[in-house]
Amino acid sequence: MGSGILSFQLVQNGFDNVIGIDTNVNAIIGANLECERLGYSDCVKIIHGDLFARCDVKADLIVFNPPWLIAKHELNEGIDKAIYYEKDLFTRFFGEASNHINKDGRIVIIFSNLADIVHRGEIHPIKNELDNYNRFKKELYLHKNVKASSKKTKRKNWRKNEKVELWVLIPNNSVN
Ligand SMILES: C[S@@+](CC[C@H](N)C(=O)[O-])C[C@H]1O[C@@H](n2cnc3c(N)ncnc32)[C@H](O)[C@@H]1O
Structure with a gap:
């Protein structure tokens, strides 16, 4: 949301x-x-x-734009959760999504490779789902470079290698 x-x-x-x-x-x-x-x-x-939460329908399309970095600290409610996710967020998401998606539905996830840039070797939660569980398969993967940081930024420039990722997954029992 x-x-x-x-x-x-x-x-x-x-x-x-x-x-x-x-x-x-x-x-x-x-x-x-x-x-x-x-x-x-x-x-x-x-x-x-x-x-x-409190959603008992099955959907043709589930769009998920989660936070992009795994939390290394205790998360506060609010804006913190727009950036950082708890360790079990993706496991819970994919488990619940498999019960909320129609057989021929699609799951679209907007994600980023930022975690891999900031913390080298971090597990990619979508690849982890596809490699280790039998719930979904990849239909499409697109990625795009993000715009350069402002020249005035005092932060480390992660943006050079940063890519935004778009994943489209289908349930493994899909007829497609
Ligand atoms: C990357 S932001 C999404 C931004 C949104 N697409 C936009 O452009 O404004 C991630 C959002 O997921 C929400 N969020 C994080 N964990 C959540 C959870 N377990 N359940 C529902 N929403 C969650 C955050 O509060 C945040 O608003």
Whole structure:
């Protein structure tokens, strides 16, 4: 969910029954306001909760834009969880997603190679799922370089090798 941008883009591309979920109450407040402003309240249901919380439907499409770095510290609620994820987040996500996706559905994940750049050798949670479990297979993988950092930045320039990744997975029992 976050700002809700991905949910709103789904509506703009013809989806009329979208559910957006986030643990961050500020994201929920902001997304609700924006949803009303755009006039999408009939098409988008917004839920405050963890992963598929209080959501008992099966979907044709699940879009997941998780945080990109594994937490090495205790996470606080709020913006911390937009950047860092708990160790079990992806295991829980894929386990729950396999119960919430239709047989011919798609899971789209927007991720990054940032973890591998910042902490060399970090396990890539999507590759780990595909290599070690029999729940999903890869249908498509695209990646793109991110824009260069501002020249004024005082932070280390990770951006040179950073790529944003788009993964499309299908359930292993899919007919495709
Ligand atoms: C990378 S941000 C998504 C940004 C969003 N696509 C946007 O453009 O605004 C990741 C989001 O996932 C949420 N999040 C992290 N862990 C979560 C969980 N276990 N369940 C639901 N949402 C979670 C964070 O609060 C954050 O809003």
